[in-house]
Amino acid sequence: MADAEVVVAVPAELSDEVAAQMLVNPLTAVMLRREAEEHQAIGYDGVLVQTAAGSSVGRLVTGMCDVHGLGLINVVRSDRGAAALRKRFPDVPVVSTEHQGWAQEVRRAAVGPPVSVAFDPIGGKLTESLLDLLAPGGKLVSYGQIADEPFSVHASTLLHKSLTLQGKNIGRWLSEVSAEWRASDIAAAKLIALALTDQFEVAATYGLGELAEAVEHAVRPGKVGTVLVRPR
Template structure:
């Protein structure tokens, strides 16, 4: 049997996600690769998709988009990426329904795991690094980034935030990080001693950001939270600056007076890895996947695991994934 995580309606993930049993998958067809999953991550975006699912489908909706495992079989005549063959370790993304013991994936979504990369890193090898690469590219679209402009990011202690910090350092991008607590700030300073960190538990955190910028323009802000925090970021941006939102952790909307946008000539953008899946050219996707693999090899110590669970502990794993202040990604080993 194959055990798979599904939901039939939107709502609190801990309440609506469930594990079902179904027959083992058949042999893969042309264009497909059968993978026995060894681990998969619980990303914030996975849980947001469950919460936002409209209505009641009446039919099981498979959960998750990323997993790592071992190739069991390749469909006849199927072109595959280098290193993808029976017995090889691979990561699969994007694959709706990746939270399963077995997945039959489109061959173009299957990527060989580099030697020396652990299962724990391989399970996170694509979504978060690709998000970091995508955000860096969008930030550098602003003419001042990489020159005199400062890049500001919130939720800097998150998995994506730590990877983006490592990527920014590698590309000589001036960065100021923002986190929620002084404990989180101390942890980031230990990892990246040359990158200034401000904490929103300090009432004067916006002035701390200005001080860290040291007179340079805060040209781009990256934010997965939204709400009141995003409004504060707009105040910090220099005229002509850009706010890029890539998440919606806050419950309240972003409320901005039109005069702020008009007088500062600001740009507001929304980005998700979902847009990358649907709107990015295949050549660009291949380039980003290659960059993600390099990040996985070069920054292994930034792929923290917050906890590892079995499928029988799904609700506990989801609760941990949503826990404030956690460091790293929660993984599930489905066997």
């Protein structure tokens, strides 16, 4: 039995594989897009930068930006990842942090408009570099801690550039938003699943008796796609 408030109907057009991924990553993308569009420059002359752009969430954000005409620069950690992402989204600039001058590459890719918003699920030194990239009045949204290390920022950076730092996650969303807001976001997540079906990749599917293998695969570096577990 499940509480009716947490049950979501799956559109008939979606496969089980996409349905299994329909909420967490799309809802995260919906939250991030809302944070970006709250900045007055996004949608006009401001550019959005996101790290971990080859991740499941990153690909959905790229697809949404493409649909809504938002300027975006993707950042990944390797040249190999950059090449793969260019094949998916040939019109979106991609920069690899494999090279020391990657931040300058981001500035060149922006071609003049300010870097107004940054999305980052990594943390650590990479976040510090993103803060340097942001234009005055910019906003950084953190939604993960892959690096598992702190980042530091001098008070003068926040004061003189008037930067905003914000954290977002699904847990806070569940506890903070109203039922009406939740229903609206879930509807948006369904639309993303229907419109960007080809971005919901599956890395592997395991049975209930293979949970240890599934967990190991889920945290494996370089994994592409989501690891699923079938009840039978």
